[in-house]
Amino acid sequence: MEFCPKCEALLLPKKEGDKVILFCKKCGFETEAKEGVDYKLVVNIPHTEKDKIDVINLSVKKKVSEEEREAFEDYYRGIEEGGEETEEGESEGGDYD
16 A cells, blocks of 8 residues: 555556556556555445345255155145044044034
8 A cells, every 4th residue: 555645645556558557536646556566446345234134044855755745645635625534533624513
C-alpha cells in the first residue's frame, strides 16, 4: 500500500499498456509502480445480520424399496376404502357411534 506524497491519500493501481501506474484520485498525482510488486485493489464490504443467509443442510432420504412401496399402497388403499381393523378389533378412520 502506498500513499500520495502530496495529499497523503491512497494511491490506486491502473494499467496503461504493459505498465502499472499508481494514481491519486484526490489530487491527480501519478507515479510508476515498483517492479516485482503485485498491486491489487480489494474492497471489503461490511455485512449486517440482515445480509446474511441461513444455510440449511438437507439430508438425502433412503430410497423406498419396491416391497415397502407396495405395503404403503396396500395400507393407504385400505384406509381409503373404509378403514382397517386395529389389533383390538376397533375400526380406524370411519365409523363413529
